[in-house]
Amino acid sequence: MNPNLNLLQPYPFQRLRDLFQGITPNPAFNPVNLSIGEPKHATPSIISDALASNLSGLASYPTTLGIPALREAINQWLQRRYQIPALNIERAILPVNGSREALFAFAQAVINTQVSQKPVVISPNPFYQIYEGAAFLAGAEPYFINTTPDNEFVMDLTQVPVDVLKRTQLVYVCSPGNPSGKVMDLEAWRTLFTLSDQYGFVVASDECYSEIYFDEGKPPVGALQAAHLLGRDFTRIVMFSSLSKRSNVPGMRSGFVAGDAAIVEKFALYRTYHGCAMNPAVQAASIVAWNDEAHVLHNRTLYREKFNAVTPLLQRVWPQTQHPDAAFYLWIPTQQDDTTVAKQLYEQLHITVLPGSYLARTAHGVNPGSGFIRMALVAPTEETITAAQRIKDHLQ
Secondary structure (H helix, E strand, O other): OOHHHHHOOOOHHHHHHHHHOOOOOOOOOOOEEOOOOOOOOOOOHHHHHHHHHOHHHHHOOOOOOOOHHHHHHHHHHHHHHHOOOOOOOOOOEEEEOOHHHHHHHHHHHHOOOOOOOOOEEEEEEOOOOHHHHHHHHOOOEEEEEEOOHHHOOOOOHHHOOHHHHHHEEEEEEEOOOOOOOOOOOHHHHHHHHHHHHHHOOEEEEEOOOOOOEOOOOOOOOOHHHHHHHOOOOOOOEEEEEEHHHHHOOHHHOOEEEEEOHHHHHHHHHHHHHHOOOOOHHHHHHHHHHHHOOHHHHHHHHHHHHHHHHHHHHHHOOOOOOOOOOEOOEEEEEOOOOHHHHHHHHHHHHOEEOEEHHHHOOOEOOEOOOOOEEEEEOOOOHHHHHHHHHHHHHHHO
């Protein structure tokens, strides 16, 4: 077996199950699960209808590149959303089965272990655990940049030692961030790109939460948009996007990668051997999803209503609770042990949240998730508000 498998740690939700083992939640309350970032809003009928109407496509093998109509729909969406020039749909856009598998596979294609020193993959901390697993299985060494209130939850690559940057081949960034919801501004992108120029690493921009934001006049800036605004091309920049959160179709497994054509072409070659072409019916439904914004606007409205109702309630018991820039998480500093808080909420109120320390690693002497809990406001509005009211009433 690959010895790097021994480096993988249990996924946060397995750790959560272990934490709750033997605990009987209060039967007086209905369960509310705020731990996992799985959208619970209804899938738009235009997407489910398109999926059902194209089941005849199951009779054909799909290609790794996907059909041109899907790549063109993605291309048109990128131009509308980010005000960037059209991309080459043959070379610079690749449909994938959700951003998760692509983020993992990307490291396997990008990392070069035939070098004199062990390669490094940089990621934020707390982080999406896929980044760490991808680094280990690619034969690289993860390097974590702690994102905390002190740095406003933004990765500060200027603090990374030069000897680490010289070995860095890949940097994962996530904006809007998981779990903080922080959005990188243009200056943060400029710093990242400048260091990429200096040290030659690839930027993998995880933008799966890009369409959940609260000010319709200020959509989050993405990596390709930032590069264009800064007068750059897309060299060494690849973005990852997904329909899961945007369109409430996590089970459809549909997303794309786009950016540096030379890198995307090589990644497509890797995926040809990987055997992960997108289901033809899913491709047809994805075209419909990328071409429609009305359902996305409605989706944002639902999240806005929940955050506007829930945040003030929780600030009554956890005063440092902040409304995020974007995404659907509350990243709450409780000033207590996060695992203890999670157990108490589960046992006493039948509410499931995720301890922040489970989303991070101890790095540079601290676990930056300790003392935080993450709440995913994905449940229906009434259920989410009920949970927040329950917490407020109990803790007050």
